[in-house]
Amino acid sequence: xxxxxxxxxxxxxxxxxxxxxxxxxxxxxxxxxxxxxxxxxxxxxxxxxxxxxxxxxxxxxxxxxxxxxxxxxxxxxxxxxxxxxxxxxxxxxxxxxxxxxxxxxxxxxxxxxxxxxxxxxxxxxxxxxxxxxxxxxxxxxxxxxxxxxxxxxxxxxxxxxxxxxxxxxxxxxxxxxxxxxxxxxxxxxxxxxxxxxxxxxxxxxxxxxxxxxxxxxxxx
Ligand SMILES: *Cc1c(COP(=O)(O)O)cnc(C)c1O
Numbered sequence: 001x002x003x004x005x006x007x008x009x010x011x012x013x014x015x016x017x018x019x020x021x022x023x024x025x026x027x028x029x030x031x032x033x034x035x036x037x038x039x040x041x042x043x044x045x046x047x048x049x050x051x052x053x054x055x056x057x058x059x060x061x062x063x064x065x066x067x068x069x070x071x072x073x074x075x076x077x078x079x080x081x082x083x084x085x086x087x088x089x090x091x092x093x094x095x096x097x098x099x100x101x102x103x104x105x106x107x108x109x110x111x112x113x114x115x116x117x118x119x120x121x122x123x124x125x126x127x128x129x130x131x132x133x134x135x136x137x138x139x140x141x142x143x144x145x146x147x148x149x150x151x152x153x154x155x156x157x158x159x160x161x162x163x164x165x166x167x168x169x170x171x172x173x174x175x176x177x178x179x180x181x182x183x184x185x186x187x188x189x190x191x192x193x194x195x196x197x198x199x200x201x202x203x204x205x206x207x208x209x210x211x212x213x214x215x216x217x218x219x220x
Contacts, residue, residue: 011217012043015201019212023205026070026194028215030055034062036219041067049091049213053079060086072155072213074129080105089114091155091194091213094129096142099149106148114150116194119177122159122170130157136177140185153192153210154178158200167200171207178208 019025029037029048037048041064050056051073060069071087075098083090084105093099093115106113117139120130131139136154143151156174158167178193196204198217205212 009218018205023209024211026211026213028213032219053082056086057082077101084109091116092118094118094131096139099143099146103146103148112148112150114152116153116155118155121156121173133177153190155194167203171204175208
């Protein structure tokens with residue numbers, strides 16, 4: 001315990017205080033060692049995320065089995081098999097074709113999978129992955145045909161900028177989308193607004209995020 005604590009970062013306590021009981025912490029462990037991950041595991045954290053399936057697979061194999069792994073990076077169809085095998089939730093579902101592919105693999109593995117729809121709401125970075133605001137209802141409606149998926153919310157990335165107002169505008173939009181999805185599909189189904197990274201998580205929390213995904217600020 002004492003050894004692990006050496007690698008813990010004091011930002012952790014600020015993060016926990018900021019989250020209170022309103023939002024959950026998803027620790028982004030990409031590029032981190034198993035020792036670094038275990039330091040947070042020892043502190044009681046169980047929710048970790050990777051953005052690459054290969055790294056997820058390697059880490060899931062050696063780390064405690066009660067870790068809940070989320071996939072947050074772009075998922076290619078040829079990686080869906082391992083993603084379904086090792087992830088508890090795939091946050092980065094950015095098309096209906098991918099959702100269908102996950103459904104098929106879930107049938108094969110006799111599993112259900114939690115997913116989030118990834119939205120791209122920042123106007124600039126046009127080459128970024130993710131659906132657009134106007135695709136939301138069609139995607140949620142279509143997913144009703146995929147009984148092995150539990151679509152439980154959305155994942156959003158803030159714009160790459162230091163401009164707080166612009167970040168806030170995107171996150172406010174995302175929250176509005178989240179609320180309209182809750183109104184339409186029910187807040188029992190739509191529970192998760194995954195929004196906020198190291199640089200912008202206080203803004204995300206102020207805008208109603210229910211889950212922040214933090215890497216850098218916890219490990220550096
Ligand atoms: C890497 C990553 C994060 C964490 O970013 P930090 O700036 O390290 O906190 C969050 N979400 C996604 C999708 C990522 O790829």
